[in-house]
Amino acid sequence: MSVVNYGTREITCKIVYYGPGRSGKTTNLQHVYSKLPEERKGKMVSLATDTDRTLFFDFLPLDLGTISGFATRFQLYTVPGQVYYAATRKLVLQGVDGVVFVADSQARQMAENIESLQDLHANLAEEGLDPRTIPLVMQYNKRDLPASEISPVEELDETLNFRGVPHFSATAVTGGGVFETLRSISSLVLSRLSAPAVKES
């Protein structure tokens, strides 16, 4: 769980973008990075293959500066969507505070979306996190594709969003829906912000 640390006056939240390969997870981070003011631009670490697919993970530290006296940092990660990088996905999920599930709206990708969502739940459970309660937001990406190629939002929601969490249509390649998604997951994560545990005895 994200923690407000009164000792070091820090708040740090880790958000992971999860989803099948080529659903647009890296594109989300790239858009966020492109909108950062120069003075806040750190390094976006992106390990990609020659075909621009995420090989291991992307990492974007968001230094939000001092808010209410606390140095506030968001850490945005993506996981590699390809099935064979299971170990890396588990690694990236360690200590996660919130998850954005980036689904590919293309109708032919529905099976991949479902498989990835099941993989997410399994990996969260392995990390000792409850998939039913961890802050989660669904993003239905690639809504700019022809209607004949994509599933209706209602169908995506019915199939993938059984928790009824906030969901957003997005066209990450042009930035549509990217910050709406980030704001939503940030709000959910921050609403669970807690002070470090204080032992009663």
Add this chain to the structure above:
Amino acid sequence: MAKEPQKTDEEEGGEFADFLADVSQEIAQRVESLDPSIKKQPEAKKTPAAAEGRKKTPIAADAGLIVEWPNVVDRIIEEIR
């Protein structure tokens, strides 16, 4: 309902500022409600373990870069195999 992704250039320019404003407001509310200074003073044994920080996600001083690279590299090599 899903929100429509349509945006104007002007709106896009303020996306980060809007995000920061929302986050700031949320944090201000949470910090105020959690601030130990406005609660009763804890006894010596009740001092928050603040210096310990989070256990699952090691945070380095430089914007949270991964500090357990040897472990990460091992896992990456394992995947490549």
